[in-house]
Amino acid sequence: MRNATTRRLATAALAGAVATALFSLPATADRLAATAAFAAAAQEFDVPRDLVVAVGHAESRLDMHGGKPSQDNGYGLMHLVSNPSRHTLEQAASVTGASTNALKNDVTTNIRGGAAARRALADEHGLGTADRDRLDAWYPVVAAYGGAFVPQTKRLYADAVYDLLESGVSAVAPTGERITVAPRSVTPERGTLATTSTTAAPDYPGAIWNPASTANYAPGRTASISTVVHVTQGSYAGTISWFQNPDAQVSAHYVLRSADGEVTQMVADADTAWHARSANPSSLGIEHEGFVDDPAWFTDAMYRSSAAVTTWLCDTYGLAKTRDVIVGHSEVPGNDHTDPGPNWDWDYYMSLVTA
Structure with missing residues (x-):
């Protein structure tokens, strides 16, 4: 079925002369290139334009991140992924005829590829012709596109997109133009995902328990002597999904959401998450949704929520609330990561931890 779909979409793409003309414009040549790309991609692949924008915003806040990959090797504002278990980048290349390099680096090509993969x-x-015109009917497709392994994470991903459709979107694309989605009432057709529920975490009070794959951490640990602050280089739901993928070989104890500071625990404090190489046996990892090069992800809600987690960990395990104990990923010996990066406000964060 997938090969038949690919051939059918490829034929439709070649027939779209108007769309081809629009996508041939380089982003730098047209200040409305992204606006045109979203409209053309929606028309070419019969995917609601506002849904394409909302997925892009949920994944990247419409940022190309200089062609650099996310934690699970996703590219561009539409987060086209190439890893052992997900191949939306390669699928988009097959359907559109674009090179993977163009899909990774060109704004309009990336948008087109994202729409093609969703179709x-x-x-x-x-999803038939009539249903493709109804935003609420796309919910199971959106949930599946996130690549999650468990129902709770599938719903988390899709709900984030539909929350954006309900609240509206206003973001600046890499081309400099403002892309908007008007707020609307949504009633997503969740199907079997409507009955999913959350479970309380075993350690931090108020956290949601959504465990990592057992292939991505080790049972037991030595005594905790530090907490390590990370930035996910990806979305909240996408990071949780990646830690549940047994191919990832990476995890953290906690993941926090940018918008409201929601906390998901993925590895028990008593176990060893794989997040900081040499420090794994003796540290607790806290991931923060976002990208190191975009401070807009570091909301006050997330700072305060993270500080509350760190304070609780320090109080519970007898850790000093000092910068030699509460460290960034980049400060751990033997690591080559740069997070949380220069946009992380350590002075503010520590003031909340020690208040």
Whole structure:
């Protein structure tokens, strides 16, 4: 079915002369290139334009991040992924005829690829012509596109997109233009995901328990002597999904959401998450949704929530609330990561921890 879908979409793409003309414009040549790309991609692949924008905003806040990959090797504002278990980048290349390099680095090509990948998935889910015109009917497709392994994470990903459709979107694209989605009432058709529920975490009070794959951490640990602050280089739901993928070989104890500071625990404090190489046996890892090069992800809600987690960990395990104990990933010996980066406000964060 997937090969048939790919051939059908490729034929439609070649027939779209108007769309081809629009996508041939380099982003730097047209200040409305992204606006045109979203509209053309929606028309070419019969995917609601506002849904394409909302998915892009949920994944990247419409940022290309200089062609650099996310934690799970996703590229561009539409987060086209190439890893052992997900191949939306390669799928987009097959459907559109664009090179993977162009899909990674060119704004308009990346948008087109994102729409193509979603339409291919819609076909796999049997979403017919009439249903493709209804935003609420796309919910199972969006949930599947996130690549999650468990129902709770599938719903978390799709709910984030539909929350954006309900609240509206206003973001600046890499081309400099403002892309908007008007707020609307949504009633997503969740299907079997409507009955999913959350479980309380075993350690930090108020956290949601959504465990990492057992292939991505080790049972037991030595005594904790530090906490390590990370930035996910990806979305909240996408990071949780990646830690549940047994191919990832990475995890953290906690993941925090940018918008409201929601806390998900993925590895028990008594176990060893794989997040900081040499410091794994003796540290607790806290991931923060966002990208190191974009301070807009570091909201006050997330700072305060993270500080509350760190304060609780220090109080519970007898850790000093000092910068030699509460460290960034980049400060751990033997690591080559740069997070949380220069945009992380350590003075503010520590003032909250020690208040």
